[in-house]
Amino acid sequence: MKNVKVLGSGCKKCQQTADAIQKYADDNNIDIEVEKVTDMAEIMRYGVMSTPGVVVDEVTVHAGGVPNDEQIKAILA
Amino acid sequence: MFEFFTWLADVLTYDIMGIERATKLADAIHFFIEDTSKIFFLLTLIIFLMGLFRSILSPEKIRGYIEGKPKGVSYFLAVGLGAVTPFCSCSSVPLFIGFVEAGIPVGATMAFLIASPMINEVAVVVLGTVIGWEMTAIYVVTGLLVGMFGGWATDFFKMERYVEDYVWKIRTGQIVTPSYDTTWKGRIIFAWGEVKEIVGRIWKYVFIGIAIGAALHGYVPTSFFAEYASADNLFAVPLAVLSGIPLYSNATGVIPVAEALLGKGVPIGTVIVLMMSVVAISIPEFVILRKVIRIQGLVYFASFLALAFIFVGYMFNALVS
Numbered sequence: 001m002k003n004v005k006v007l008g009s010g011c012k013k014c015q016q017t018a019d020a021i022q023k024y025a026d027d028n029n030i031d032i033e034v035e036k037v038t039d040m041a042e043i044m045r046y047g048v049m050s051t052p053g054v055v056v057d058e059v060t061v062h063a064g065g066v067p068n069d070e071q072i073k074a075i076l077a
Numbered sequence: 078m079f080e081f082f083t084w085l086a087d088v089l090t091y092d093i094m095g096i097e098r099a100t101k102l103a104d105a106i107h108f109f110i111e112d113t114s115k116i117f118f119l120l121t122l123i124i125f126l127m128g129l130f131r132s133i134l135s136p137e138k139i140r141g142y143i144e145g146k147p148k149g150v151s152y153f154l155a156v157g158l159g160a161v162t163p164f165c166s167c168s169s170v171p172l173f174i175g176f177v178e179a180g181i182p183v184g185a186t187m188a189f190l191i192a193s194p195m196i197n198e199v200a201v202v203v204l205g206t207v208i209g210w211e212m213t214a215i216y217v218v219t220g221l222l223v224g225m226f227g228g229w230a231t232d233f234f235k236m237e238r239y240v241e242d243y244v245w246k247i248r249t250g251q252i253v254t255p256s257y258d259t260t261w262k263g264r265i266i267f268a269w270g271e272v273k274e275i276v277g278r279i280w281k282y283v284f285i286g287i288a289i290g291a292a293l294h295g296y297v298p299t300s301f302f303a304e305y306a307s308a309d310n311l312f313a314v315p316l317a318v319l320s321g322i323p324l325y326s327n328a329t330g331v332i333p334v335a336e337a338l339l340g341k342g343v344p345i346g347t348v349i350v351l352m353m354s355v356v357a358i359s360i361p362e363f364v365i366l367r368k369v370i371r372i373q374g375l376v377y378f379a380s381f382l383a384l385a386f387i388f389v390g391y392m393f394n395a396l397v398s
Contacts, residue, residue, distance in 0.1 A: 046253075
């Protein structure tokens with residue numbers, strides 16, 4: 001199972017990102033757990049300045065916006 | 078090319094609604110229709126075009142440009158880049174931490190945060206179209222100068238002592254540069270998403286601004302402003318700045334109000350500082366910044382800006398009259 005962290009201060013885009021990833025995983029039978037990280041110090045530790053960011057198994061894979069389906073596919077690959 | 082919107086307002090107000098010309102109601106409705114159609118058209122167009130080319134600049138790249146530059150240069154770069162970088166105020170905190178952590182002076186960081194909401198491509202194009210390019214140039218130059226002054230004052234008065242302690246302890250990982258889908262299809266999807274997101278966020282401010290502008294335009298007589306807001310009244314400028322502090326609007330939303338005030342003969346300096354005060358000194362932005370700066374620091378910072386605006390207002394009213 002992949003651990004997915006969505007980094008963001010709780011704005012609307014972060015929620016959209018979490019929902020989009022969960023939906024993609026459900027549709028494609030990928031086993032993930034989605035977690036939200038709102039603590040700024042922790043977000044910065046992952047090197048993300050433009051939120052929302054996405055971390056998969058402790059590796060930062062995306063930053064700066066809601067990922068589209070293509071990007072999510074790459075993220076979860 | 079923008080006569081179309083005047084024509085549209087003519088037709089809707091006088092022909093379709095059948096309101097008699099040159100009445101107060103007709104003036105207000107005409108203003109409302111013309112500005113609503115023109116401003117929302119421009120908003121959509123500009124945000125879409127900028128969205129297509131977004132990957133040119135990002136806060137991450139800016140951080141790289143400013144990092145390690147001498148202080149004087151850093152203020153200049155920060156306001157200049159702040160003006161051309163689209164960024165959402167929800168990113169203020171990570172941006173602040175990211176800049177400070179890279180060793181960029183707190184002053185340059187604040188300069189960026191002042192300039193970014195005040196001057197942006199959308200506000201510049203709408204301002205130029207609605208009230209003329211000369212006024213727009215003055216607005217832009219003033220905004221840049223005030224941003225640089227704010228940055229300089231922040232460092233001069235050692236405001237970094239009001240930055241929350243935890244900020245200094247944060248150690249960031251390798252900064253990740255956002256990756257964008259750069260195919261045309263990806264750009265168009267992204268740009269359209271930006272239009273929906275930004276217009277969805279700011280339309281209320283724009284509507285309220287147009288409604289206030291229309292009411293001023295139609296119902297408040299020019300003599301009222303001549304009496305209370307002329308350049309001879311020394312209280313007009315500070316009052317404009319102070320009244321802008323609790324009010325908040327997006328830069329685009331305040332433009333119709335400025336348009337109506339200028340039309341009523343209110344001096345340019347007074348109008349410009351009212352706009353800037355409304356946009357730059359805002360409670361929502363300060364609530365966000367409170368996460369990284371203590372309350373005293375924010376009070377000082379708001380005071381610097383207010384004083385700078387008052388100075389600028391008097392200067393323009395003295396120069397242009």
